[in-house]
Amino acid sequence: xxxxxxxxxxxxxxxxxxxxxxxxxxxxxxxxxxxxxxxxxxxxxxxxxxxxxxxxxxxxxxxxxxxxxxxxxxxxxxxxxxxxxxxxxxxxxxxxxxxxxxxxxxxxxxxxxxxxxxxxxxxxxxxxxxxxxxxxxxxxxxxxxxxx
Ligand code: CA2
Numbered sequence: 001x002x003x004x005x006x007x008x009x010x011x012x013x014x015x016x017x018x019x020x021x022x023x024x025x026x027x028x029x030x031x032x033x034x035x036x037x038x039x040x041x042x043x044x045x046x047x048x049x050x051x052x053x054x055x056x057x058x059x060x061x062x063x064x065x066x067x068x069x070x071x072x073x074x075x076x077x078x079x080x081x082x083x084x085x086x087x088x089x090x091x092x093x094x095x096x097x098x099x100x101x102x103x104x105x106x107x108x109x110x111x112x113x114x115x116x117x118x119x120x121x122x123x124x125x126x127x128x129x130x131x132x133x134x135x136x137x138x139x140x141x142x143x144x145x146x147x148x
Contacts, residue, residue, distance in 0.1 A: 004047060007142055008071040009038055009135070010060055011053035012079030018104075026104045027131045034132045038075075041136035045143035047072075057085055064091040073098040073142040075135065082107070082117045089118040098145045100138035103128040 011031065019030035029037075035051045042049045050071065054060055060081065067074055074097055081088050082103070092099055099122065106129030107114040120126050125141050127134040 004146070005070060005072040006048040006050045007042060007139065008063065008067045008074045009035075009049050009051045010063060010074065010076040010078070011051075012060060012077060012081045013055040015077060015079050016053050016055070029132050034135055037132055038135045038139060041139040042143070045139070047139070047143055047146075049139070057081055057087055061087050061091045064088065064095055067097060068095050071097060072146055073100070075100040075102055075138045075142065076119065076123075077102050077104070077135075078119055082119055083114055085118055089122055092119060093122045098125075098142055099123045100125045100127065100142060102126075102134045102138050104131050104134065105129060 015031055018026055018034065019028055031053060038051060039049050052063060060078070064074065074092070074095065076099065078085065078088055078101070101117065101119045101123035107117070108128065117126070125138065127137055130137060
């Protein structure tokens with residue numbers, strides 16, 4: 001049997017600062033902690049993860065485009081680009097793999113400018129408010145979808 005393609009896990013701007021500020025909103029885990037729990041959730045299901053973070057919209061667009069041929073599914077926390085980026089939305093719409101949008105916080109319980117996501121309309125699944133566990137939940141859904 002051939003090795004399955006990895007899952008692409010993308011993290012948008014400022015998520016590299018996780019664990020350093022605003023623990024009441026984003027939890028106290030660092031992005032490295034989130035990487036570890038995401039990799040563990042994937043490994044339990046015999047999948048691997050390609051975990052990346054960028055503060056630059058173009059990097060995220062390039063990586064999404066590349067995933068068309070190199071990854072089995074995408075889990076993305078677009079961070080602030082959730083609410084602003086038509087470019088990320090369009091890139092995701094052009095990829096024919098399952099897509100999970102994840103947010104650490106419940107964006108609908110926060111400021112009105114966070115209530116709209118450009119990404120949700122092109123995501124298969126949206127998870128918000130489960131903290132870092134949302135990444136593991138997203139991996140579980142992707143694994144189930146890919147095995148179907
Ligand atoms: O809840 C989420 O996961 C968000 O995607 C996080 C974004 C925010 O703009 C979205 O509305 C919701 C912010 C990520 C920045 O995270 C920081 C963590 C610690 C210190 C500073 C920023």
